[in-house]
Amino acid sequence: MMAAGNTGTILKGVGGLYSVYSSGTVFECRLRGSMRLEGISPVTGDSVVLENDPNTAGSAVISAVLPRRNVLVRPRVANIDKIVLVIASLSPAPDLMLVDKLIIAAMAAGIRPVLVVNKADQDGTAAASICAQYKNAVECFATKAGDSSGHGLEPLISAIDGCTSVLAGQSGVGKSTILNILTGGAFMATGDISEKTLRGRHTTRHAELFPVLGELVKEPSFIIDSPGFSLLELPGIAPRDLSGYYPEVYNHKGECRFQDCSHTGEPGCFVPGLVSEGIMAAERYERYIKLYRELEEREKNKYKNRKG
Ligand SMILES: Nc1nc2c(ncn2[C@@H]2O[C@H](COP(=O)(O)OP(=O)(O)OP(=O)(O)O)[C@@H](O)[C@H]2O)c(=O)[nH]1
Ligand SMILES: [Mg+2]
């Protein structure tokens, strides 16, 4: 039985019925009538207050929704702490420009990005070199979720302990395989055929958080799968602000000759020094310059459109 005033986390809500996780138990709850009248509608990931249902002994109602720290649009889920970006070492081919953009988008949304290079069994050298590229940018782990003799997910599990995390990555990188290991298969089959026929278009309709197995983590932890990379858009950041999203750069504040240096090749810029010292990966720096030009182009077009 639940103590009145307990808080819980909404795992999913379908047709006005919410599954709320509280101290290891999942309660099926409706909203208290007064909340319905106020038009409050909680979303997956919301922290809520539970009260005993005055009308039905032994069941609970949601009596309040606590303030949200953030809310993603797709999947629609609130209070996300971390985004776990999953790529494969070899196949499907990793798109590191996309990874850089997603890291920036996550940081701009106040969500910590974590990078997982899965399928390290396919190309261990590539996995290690990608992790090396990101070592001063984000937490990065090489894993082999599909390898029954050792998936190597332990460091990822420590990184998401106590957090609500979203898995993101292109189709076939191993997100469902990872989710199955973390949740004890609470959720669905992996693999192309079974997953697609079992799920169809059905499960993408509502966002569902899954508790991470209690034996794996110290604190309650939740995880949600997301189809593809669609969940984040690169925000409209000004080119000059771009370096503020590169921990390699902002953690090593240096002096550039020009106060308004863009770090894209001006004389006397300190960033190339970070590259030669091995603090910033040369590949990350090249992509930074490319992305800077993209943002400049975007800004120009915005100006053009406004004028025209
Ligand atoms: N070689 C190798 N294969 C893996 C690994 N992890 C997962 N796989 C396989 O890769 C395929 C795709 O894995 P899923 O977990 O379904 O990938 P997903 O990211 O959920 O894909 P979508 O649901 O389509 O977005 C499956 O056949 C897995 O068995 C791994 O570490 N190494
Ligand atoms: Mg999947």
Ligand SMILES: [Zn+2]
């Ligand atoms: Zn500079």
